[in-house]
Amino acid sequence: MKKLFVATKNKGKLKEIAEILKPIEVLSAFDVINENVDVEESGATFEENAKLKGETLSKFVEGYIIADDSGLEVDALNGAPGVFSARFAGENATDEENNRLLLDKLKGVPLEKRGAKFVCVIALCKDGETVATFRGECEGRIAFEMRGSNGFGYDPLFLLSDGRTMAELEAEEKNEISHRRKALEQLKFYLNNEF
Numbered sequence: 001m002k003k004l005f006v007a008t009k010n011k012g013k014l015k016e017i018a019e020i021l022k023p024i025e026v027l028s029a030f031d032v033i034n035e036n037v038d039v040e041e042s043g044a045t046f047e048e049n050a051k052l053k054g055e056t057l058s059k060f061v062e063g064y065i066i067a068d069d070s071g072l073e074v075d076a077l078n079g080a081p082g083v084f085s086a087r088f089a090g091e092n093a094t095d096e097e098n099n100r101l102l103l104d105k106l107k108g109v110p111l112e113k114r115g116a117k118f119v120c121v122i123a124l125c126k127d128g129e130t131v132a133t134f135r136g137e138c139e140g141r142i143a144f145e146m147r148g149s150n151g152f153g154y155d156p157l158f159l160l161s162d163g164r165t166m167a168e169l170e171a172e173e174k175n176e177i178s179h180r181r182k183a184l185e186q187l188k189f190y191l192n193n194e195f
């Protein structure tokens with residue numbers, strides 16, 4: 001496969017996906033669709049939402065498209081924010097607002113109880129149908145304050161075992177260990193075998 005559309009409005013995701021999938025050419029579906037398509041992420045799981053986004057947008061492009069639905073699951077919050085990660089602090093919440101709310105909710109929780117994981121589900125779709133889904137996870141803890149300016153979303157609060165936050169990693173380092181990398185590796189394996 002030489003070229004793949006991606007159904008995302010998130011520039012941070014798009015950049016990571018393009019880097020990880022090289023040499024496949026990655027194109028944003030929203031750059032080629034003239035209409036204003038908005039997909040309601042009403043699913044209860046990352047899989048459902050990835051399919052919703054991929055299947056809907058696949059009807060507007062020629063060929064294969066992938067959608068990424070991802071988020072953060074925090075142990076002490078019983079898996080929240082989960083599928084609500086992007087809108088944790090409200091419908092149009094900024095990353096900063098989401099991070100602040102997370103810190104608030106974890107006030108007084110000690111480090112050993114601050115376990116969390118990032119989850120990424122990639123759906124591969126075509127002509128309104130899902131061909132396959134792939135899941136990647138990355139484990140860490142929630143830090144006591146935000147640190148670092150790389151990445152996006154909850155990266156400044158996601159503490160790795162070496163003591164750095166995900167936002168303190170260089171882009172290449174994040175792309176080696178991330179949930180997104182793990183899901184996309186499976187996609188690459190699938191594409192190499194099926195196409």
Ligand SMILES: O=P(O)(O)OP(=O)(O)OP(=O)(O)OC[C@H]1O[C@@H](n2cnc3c(O)ncnc32)[C@H](O)[C@@H]1O
Pocket residue numbers: 007008009010013041068069070071072085086098118151152153154155178180
């Ligand atoms: O739906 P699209 O258009 O792809 O973009 P989005 O930002 O709304 O994406 P999601 O619905 O999948 O929500 C994922 C949220 O989870 C968080 N997230 C996902 N991957 C992340 C990562 O690698 N690092 C930090 N936060 C991440 C971040 O807050 C995202 O906004």
Ligand SMILES: [Mg+2]
Pocket residue numbers: 041086
């Ligand atoms: Mg979204």
